[in-house]
Amino acid sequence: MGDSVAILGAVSAETILISVAVAATHLTIFGVCVLAHRLFGRPSYWVDVRSRLKLLSAWSESARRSWWVWPVVQGVWLFLLVLSDAFRRAWYPMVDTGLPFLIGNLAVMCLLFSVFAHRAIRDRVMDAVRPDDLRCRRCGYRLRGLTVQRCPECGYEGHVGGHVEYGLRRQREGHHRTARQWITALGAVLVLLAPAWFPSIIHRAPWSAPPFVPPGWVAHASLSHPSSEFPIRRDAVCVIRHDRGAAVIKMEEKSRRMQHYRVAFWFDEKDLRSGAAPAFIRNEEIAKPSYGDMPVGPWTLTCSTHAEDMIWLQCPDSTYRVEAYAPDDVPEEYSSIQWEEAQD
Ligand SMILES: [Zn+2]
Structure with missing residues (x-):
């Protein structure tokens, strides 16, 4: 009983807080729109009609028309959060819900609020214009x-029958209005859904380690200087450096139950660069699916093979530097290693 009261109380408090925040945001946007109309309304009816302008009614109308904005925008964001979490739990973090995307989501909410506020204010201004006030x-x-x-x-012929025209800029209202509305709506939808589609496009960018790309997308490309935990392909070639030593790992998928890999190790990374034979080569294997230690010569990395077609590597700390390559992208100096000499 006490618990349910506490939960109800918390939910009510949260509801009130969120409502106040949304209402304050809406009021702020409305204020900005009023300011914009005062400064940029053309023709400048504001001075003529100021005394009989029903701003309170414009505000309530804009609030009434945009009642759905916050629930929809917030609903999309919550859906993307759940989707992102689901992908992360499946070891495929492909949906990014970082701060830039949250800012985009809130910007769309403000944009939609401003569209309805602008329309309500514009209609009230036009209502308040008397025949005597008509301007070109x-x-x-x-x-x-x-x-x-x-x-x-100026010779403009748009005032037939005392018809009032008014908008934020000259010659804007009415021109390509439908097209502009569609472009705005499409842009809003694209920004709202950006966490789902933007990373999949940007990870193909020519520069390495692009921002806003969750690691699930990077596993299929070469990556350098990754964070201490990251995915690689099941057939990747990795170069790992730590202290003075260096290791090259060659992942091989020989069976469905086992992930094989070979390790070539140099005690001095200069020997790797000069093309000298490794100090030793080891054949290793990891059961699938599993999460646990992954011996790389004297070092022990951690590895998960739960994901369908990628392996998650985890370095003990950030002093390990890893470069991962797709088999076709391996630089010349690492592709000439004589793996056949491997002896256990
Ligand atoms: Zn004129």
Whole structure:
């Protein structure tokens, strides 16, 4: 009983906090939109209609129309969080929900709030314009008392029947409006779903170790200077350096139950660079699927073979430097090792 009360209390408190935060965000965006209309509304009706402008009604209308924005945007984010977690637990971290993506998500929320706030304010301004206040849409010239439908100042003919035109910039409203709405909507959807699609595109970028790429994508490319835990291909060739020593590991997948690998070890990494024969070569194997020690000469790395087509390596600390290569990308100096001499 006490527990459920505590949970209910926590949920209520959280609901209230979130509601206040969302309402404050909406109010701030609305304030920014009001400011934008004061400064950039064309024609500048703001001075003429200020006294009878119903800002409170504009605010409540924009709030009413954008009621779905926060639940939808937050729902998408929660879905991506769950998806990211699911991929991570399957040893395939391919969805990134880092800070830049969260900022993008919140930016979309603010954008959608501002769209509805802008529309509500624009409609209220247009409602408040009296026939006497009518100004030329293009140049802002006051058309009071004029019966002609053509602006005497600039010749614009858009005021037939006292029709009010108003927007944030000149000549903008009405032009390609549908196209702009679609582009905005498409852009918002792309930004909201960026954690799912952006890493899969950016990991193909020509520069190494691109940002925002979760390690699940990098396993299929060469990587250098990875973090201490990272995935490699099941047939990768890795060069590991630590203290003065160096090792080259060649992963081989010979059977479904066992992951084989060979280790060539040099006590002095200069010997590796000069092309000298390794001090020793070992054949090793790891059962699949498993998580445990992975002997590399005198060193012990940790390794997981739970993922379907990649192996997770973990170095004891950051003093181990690892380069991993796809079999086709192995640099010349590491591909000339005589593995056939391996003796256990
Ligand atoms: Zn004009």
